[in-house]
Amino acid sequence: MPLNLDQVGRIARLAHIEISPAEALQTRDRLNAIFALIEQLQAVDTAGIAPMAHAVDVSQRLRADVVSETDDRRAAFQAVAPETEAGLYLVPRVIE
Amino acid sequence: MINASLKELSAALAGKRLSSVELTTLFLDRVERLNTTLNAFISIDRSKTLDMARAADVRLAAGNAGPLTGIPLAYKDIFCTEGWLTTCGSKMLSNFVSPYDAHVVERFKSAGMVTLGKCNMDEFAMGSSNETSFYGPVKNPWNTGRVPGGSSGGSAAAIAARLAPAATGTDTGGSIRQPAALCGLTGLKPTYGVVSRYGMIAFASSLDQAGPMAKSAEDCALLLNAMAGFDSRDSTSLERPAEDYARDLDDPSQALRGLRGLRIGLPKEFFGEGMEPGVRAAVEAALAEYRKLGATTVDISLPNSGLSVPAYYVIAPAEASSNLSRFDGVRYGYRAPEYADLTEMYCKTRAQGFGAEVKRRILIGTYVLSHGYYDAYYLQAQKIRRLIANDFAEAFRHCDIIAGPTAPGTAFEFGAKSSDPVQMYLSDIYTISANLAGLPGMSLPCGFDAGKLPVGLQLIGNYFDEARMLNVAHRYQQVTDWHQRMPEGLSI
Numbered sequence: 272m273p274l275n276l277d278q279v280g281r282i283a284r285l286a287h288i289e290i291s292p293a294e295a296l297q298t299r300d301r302l303n304a305i306f307a308l309i310e311q312l313q314a315v316d317t318a319g320i321a322p323m324a325h326a327v328d329v330s331q332r333l334r335a336d337v338v339s340e341t342d343d344r345r346a347a348f349q350a351v352a353p354e355t356e357a358g359l360y361l362v363p364r365v366i367e
Numbered sequence: 368m369i370n371a372s373l374k375e376l377s378a379a380l381a382g383k384r385l386s387s388v389e390l391t392t393l394f395l396d397r398v399e400r401l402n403t404t405l406n407a408f409i410s411i412d413r414s415k416t417l418d419m420a421r422a423a424d425v426r427l428a429a430g431n432a433g434p435l436t437g438i439p440l441a442y443k444d445i446f447c448t449e450g451w452l453t454t455c456g457s458k459m460l461s462n463f464v465s466p467y468d469a470h471v472v473e474r475f476k477s478a479g480m481v482t483l484g485k486c487n488m489d490e491f492a493m494g495s496s497n498e499t500s501f502y503g504p505v506k507n508p509w510n511t512g513r514v515p516g517g518s519s520g521g522s523a524a525a526i527a528a529r530l531a532p533a534a535t536g537t538d539t540g541g542s543i544r545q546p547a548a549l550c551g552l553t554g555l556k557p558t559y560g561v562v563s564r565y566g567m568i569a570f571a572s573s574l575d576q577a578g579p580m581a582k583s584a585e586d587c588a589l590l591l592n593a594m595a596g597f598d599s600r601d602s603t604s605l606e607r608p609a610e611d612y613a614r615d616l617d618d619p620s621q622a623l624r625g626l627r628g629l630r631i632g633l634p635k636e637f638f639g640e641g642m643e644p645g646v647r648a649a650v651e652a653a654l655a656e657y658r659k660l661g662a663t664t665v666d667i668s669l670p671n672s673g674l675s676v677p678a679y680y681v682i683a684p685a686e687a688s689s690n691l692s693r694f695d696g697v698r699y700g701y702r703a704p705e706y707a708d709l710t711e712m713y714c715k716t717r718a719q720g721f722g723a724e725v726k727r728r729i730l731i732g733t734y735v736l737s738h739g740y741y742d743a744y745y746l747q748a749q750k751i752r753r754l755i756a757n758d759f760a761e762a763f764r765h766c767d768i769i770a771g772p773t774a775p776g777t778a779f780e781f782g783a784k785s786s787d788p789v790q791m792y793l794s795d796i797y798t799i800s801a802n803l804a805g806l807p808g809m810s811l812p813c814g815f816d817a818g819k820l821p822v823g824l825q826l827i828g829n830y831f832d833e834a835r836m837l838n839v840a841h842r843y844q845q846v847t848d849w850h851q852r853m854p855e856g857l858s859i
Contacts, residue, residue, distance in 0.1 A: 279730070286688060286733040287695070288726055289714035301727055301788060302734075308789050309677045309735075312747050315754075322749035323756060325573055325603070326559035326805020327830070332602060347466040353702040360697050363709045 273303045368393055369529040370853065373438060373586045376532060380427055380437045387427065387437030391420040391481050394439050398484065398530045401857065405506045407515075407524040409444050410452045410485040419481040426479050434589055436479030441531035443522045444485040445492055446577070447566040448472050455568050456488040456500035456518075459694050459701045459720035469566025470598045471535060471577050478593045483531050487521030490722045491691065492539055492570040494518050495794040497546070498785055499724045507550060508854040509820055513778040516546030516794075522580050523550040528857050533581040533590055537567060539574045540679055541773075541798025544810040547580055548773035548823020551812040553840065553850060554580040555587050558830050559805035560605035562591075563598030571686035572603070574679075574802045583850050584811060584840035588613035591833060607831070615838035626842055627661035632766030634669045637797055643776040645816025650772045653813035653824045653843065657770075660842055665766045669758040674751050675800040676792055681735050681748035682803070687725075688732025694720065727788065756804040763829045768839055771797055773810040773823035801827050811840045812849040821849075 274282075279299045283290045290298060345358055354361035368390065371379070379385055395413055402408050416439070423437035447453050447465035449472075454460045468476065476482075489499045497505040497520025505520040507513045508528035515524040519536030523546035526534055536543040538556035547554030555578045562577045569575060579590030591612045598604045615621050631654070638647075654664055696702030696716035703715035721729070735744035762769060774794055784791040801808035806827055813824040824843075828836040844850050 274734075278734075282730050282734050282737070284714075285737060286729050287692075287710070287713040287717055288721070288729065289711075289718040298727065298730065302730060304787065304789055305680060305727070305731060305792075308792070309681055309744065311677045312674060312681065312751055313743070315671075315674065315747070315751060317747060317750035317754070320750040320753050322746055323753035324749060326756075327605065329560075329605070332599075334599075344466065348698070351463060351466060351699045353696060362697055363706065363712055365709050 273306065274299055369397065370851070371532070372583060373435065373532060373581065373589050376438050377434050381432065387420040387423040387481060388417060390437065391416060391439045391483070394483055394531060401528055401530060404511065405508060405524050405528055405530070406503050407487055407505050407521040407528065407530060408441070408484045409454055409456070409487050409502050409521070412451065412484070415450070416482060416484070423479045423481055433478050435475070435593055438480055438533070439483040439531060440475055440480040441483045441486050441522060441525050441534040442472065443488050443519050443534065443536050445488060445537055445568045446472055446535060447568070448482060448485065451482070451485060453485065453568070454502070455492070456490045456502060457721065457725070458501045461501060461701065463700050467566060470563035470600065471594050472566065474593050474596070486519070486525055486534060489518035489520065491568070491687070491725050492518040492537055492542055493687070493724050493728055495541065495545055495791055496779070496784065497521065498781065499722055501722060504781060507778045508857055509551065510778060510818070513780055513820070514549065516549035516774070516778065518542040519546050519580065523547060523552055523554070526550070526552050526580060526582065527854060529853065533579065533586060535577060535594075536580045537575055537577050538802065538808070539571050539683060540802055541795040543578045543580060544798050544808055544823070544825060545774050545795060547810040548825070549778040549821060551821030551849065551852060552580055553583050553587055553809070553811045554578060555591065555809045555833065555837070556801065556807060557591065557595065557833055558807045560603055561595050561831070561833070563596070563601040563604045565598055565600040569690040571683040572690060573686060574683060583844055584809070584837045585613070585616055585844070588616060588837045610834060612834050612837055615834055616841050621838060625661040626657065626839065629662040629768065629839065630766040631657060631662050631664045632667040632762055632769045633664050634667050634672065634762070634769060634771060636669050636672045637771030641775050641796070642772055643816065645818070646772050646774070646776060646822050649814030649816065649822035650824055654770065656843060656847060660846065667762045667765055667769070669755070669762060669800065671751065671754045671758050672800050675755055675803055676796055678748045678751045678755065679799045679803060680731070680792060681744050682752065684728040684732035685736050685745050686732070688729045688736065691725070691729055724788070752803045755800050759800070759804050759806060768832070768836060769827040771825055773797060773825035777816045777818065777820035777822060797825055806830060807833050807836060809836050809840055811843065812852070814849055
């Protein structure tokens with residue numbers, strides 16, 4: 272399971288976190304220490320055991336498919352955004 | 368007044384011996400004097416707080432008050448509080464003024480509690496020492512060269528130093544119980560689903576729970592009564608009949624019976640090596656006290672508990688990697704000042720906005736969920752989670768409640784565990800399994816070690832057994848006074 276620098280780079284790209292080459296080395300070593308901890312799980316026989324995603328045995332609650340929120344909170348939500356215009360959020364151009 | 372219980376404060380307010388404004392001012396003044404040393408609070412707003420106190424006084428005068436009206440409460444900075452900064456201890460949210468209140472905040476406001484401020488915490492709740500906060504570490508009031516525990520370190524330090532009579536915390540792997548233990552307080556993590564997570568910034572959604580932190584079980588029961596209950600806005604909130612968590616505490620027949628008939632299970636895995644001698648001595652003394660109260664102790668085993676830390680460090684980072692993907696500089700929070708394109712904006716924002724521990728956990732989570740690794744790691748961890756929950760189910764056939772140390776040691780020195788993340792992770796070795804199983808857990812103070820640092824006793828109950836756990840803690844607190852001790856030098 273120990274990672275190499277390429278794998279660290281790949282995971283960082285997937286996670287959208289920029290890592291400098293210097294950071295990548297330290298990160299790789301730290302991550303490998305944690306993976307060594309996790310490795311213990313591999314030796315356990317879990318044949319026939321159902322995975323547990325949730326503490327209590329309940330299923331997702333559903334509601335009627337009708338509009339329930341009537342206040343317009345756009346102004347309040349946009350007030351905390353880095354850049355907005357006309358009710359939209361501004362980001363660098365994606366499509367040429 | 369700074370040492371008074373919530374019941375005593377409520378009586379004083381109802382009896383007009385002091386007003387909410389006077390009481391709140393008392394605590395605000397202490398915060399002003401001591402926060403630069405302890406760094407327990409990230410945000411204080413005297414004027415907003417006193418406005419709330421004035422409103423509480425109006426309710427008190429109108430006879431429209433409840434048992435918590437007019438009492439100040441500190442919130443861990445993970446709860447969205449409308450009009451206040453909610454930072455999660457991170458640069459990523461250092462400019463985020465929440466446009467809404469968390470469900471827990473709404474409930475305390477309607478109970479008339481006064482928002483004292485927002486408490487410091489490990490960044491995004493990831494940590495066991497409050498050393499990862501963007502706002503700097505919190506100091507343990509019992510020894511300012513040592514950590515208060517984490518991630519609810521600010522909440523714990525605030526109560527221990529009597530800057531606040533009560534606080535909210537959150538617990539994903541022990542983050543209420545472990546700081547409560549290290550700071551000599553009582554803290555409770557309810558059964559998963561009992562307290563709504565709406566407006567509580569998510570770390571690991573299948574593990575996170577909010578809970579009360581205070582000086583006693585009696586105080587925690589009052590707070591839990593206000594916090595608990597169904598909320599349709601949290602899809603994991605459970606619909607159950609309302610409960611009075613304090614019902615056993617005042618019951619005279621409970622007082623008469625003591626704890627006769629109570630079977631306390633002691634997992635052999637929680638009493639093995641790795642426990643500091645001072646912790647062991649205090650916990651054994653507490654168990655002796657419980658036997659005097661009439662309880663019997665039973666040896667039990669939780670055979671898979673050794674896998675709880677590794678399983679947690681697959682599941683929690685996996686869920687965190689998903690939850691923290693929303694922090695991208697688009698709709699709220701920090702945005703990198705320079706970038707060439709959208710991808711670079713995301714990557715630089717997240718590189719600059721998150722601290723090292725948070726980034727590490729996101730990377731671990733991303734890896735274990737990625738194609739080719741999901742079955743081997745995440746799915747395997749979830750199966751082990753089932754084994755751990757099954758161990759508890761089996762144990763509860765032989766006992767009513769489980770007890771042991773909350774943490775393997777007492778408050779450690781700053782930097783002692785930060786060079787090796789795995790060392791830090793092992794601080795949660797006794798608390799994590801309750802989160803994985805979704806069971807309620809509590810810590811209460813049971814003594815001090817040779818260095819005069821607090822030791823916590825942990826109780827783990829069966830699902831929805833909070834009322835009994837609080838009673839079991841309360842009976843002990845009626846015959847001991849560990850929970851009333853205060854750090855020296857802070858009594859001014």
